[in-house]
Amino acid sequence: MLVTLEGLDGSGKTTVWEALRATRDDGWTFTREPTGSWYGDAVRRSIGEPDADPLAELFLYTADHADHLSRTVRPALADGDVVVSDRYSDSRYAYQAASLDGELKRPMEYIRGVHQPFTREPDVTLYFDVPPETGAARAGATNKFEQTKFLSEVQANYEELISMRPGRFVRIDATRPPEDVLDRVEDVLGRVLGDD
Ligand SMILES: Nc1ncnc2c1ncn2[C@@H]1O[C@H](COP(=O)(O)OP(=O)(O)OP(=O)(O)O)[C@@H](O)[C@H]1O
Numbered sequence: 001m002l003v004t005l006e007g008l009d010g011s012g013k014t015t016v017w018e019a020l021r022a023t024r025d026d027g028w029t030f031t032r033e034p035t036g037s038w039y040g041d042a043v044r045r046s047i048g049e050p051d052a053d054p055l056a057e058l059f060l061y062t063a064d065h066a067d068h069l070s071r072t073v074r075p076a077l078a079d080g081d082v083v084v085s086d087r088y089s090d091s092r093y094a095y096q097a098a099s100l101d102g103e104l105k106r107p108m109e110y111i112r113g114v115h116q117p118f119t120r121e122p123d124v125t126l127y128f129d130v131p132p133e134t135g136a137a138r139a140g141a142t143n144k145f146e147q148t149k150f151l152s153e154v155q156a157n158y159e160e161l162i163s164m165r166p167g168r169f170v171r172i173d174a175t176r177p178p179e180d181v182l183d184r185v186e187d188v189l190g191r192v193l194g195d196d
Pocket residue numbers: 007008009010011012013014015016138139174175176177178179181
């Protein structure tokens with residue numbers, strides 16, 4: 001089963017991912033995008049570039065995803081592991097659709113179309129829901145993505161994705177204290193894995 005954690009910068013995904021990882025052992029693979037590979041290094045370099053070309057940036061993230069799929073996600077799923085990824089393809093559909101708004105016609109449709117032939121859709125996606133102001137403040141507003149205005153566009157894109165796949169997304173109220181957020185995530189995982 002492939003479980004992904006999605007949401008705005010500062011929504012608390014990594015906090016939960018680390019807490020889950022600390023209490024699980026065999027049968028679980030914890031992974032993330034951007035990855036730790038050299039493709040991920042290229043992505044992180046681009047995040048730090050305010051003037052990076054948004055289309056070039058989309059393809060850096062997508063290259064990292066292709067490598068992540070073939071080297072980590074697909075092998076772990078083939079071994080029967082539960083794979084938990086902190087960010088995955090929906091981050092591209094939400095963030096790069098925002099950064100390419102005005103550059104391409106229907107950017108989300110374009111980005112989903114690029115992924116469709118090779119990606120593996122998640123089974124369950126936990127959406128960490130916070131207002132853009134909260135996300136930007138928690139993240140520290142240190143780069144071009146961690147800005148309230150940009151995150152408002154990203155949030156609208158996530159809402160569109162949720163309305164397209166209501167059965168896959170589970171909304172988590174991530175404005176709650178960290179312990180409550182983790183409890184809710186554990187409940188959801190217990191339910192979906194129990195049903196598996
Ligand atoms: N539920 C919460 N309430 C208040 N603060 C939180 C909560 N969860 C996480 N934080 C704090 O918010 C900051 C961002 O958290 P975290 O790194 O987990 O978010 P993230 O969604 O992974 O962000 P990014 O996508 O930018 O990496 C951290 O300082 C963390 O301690």
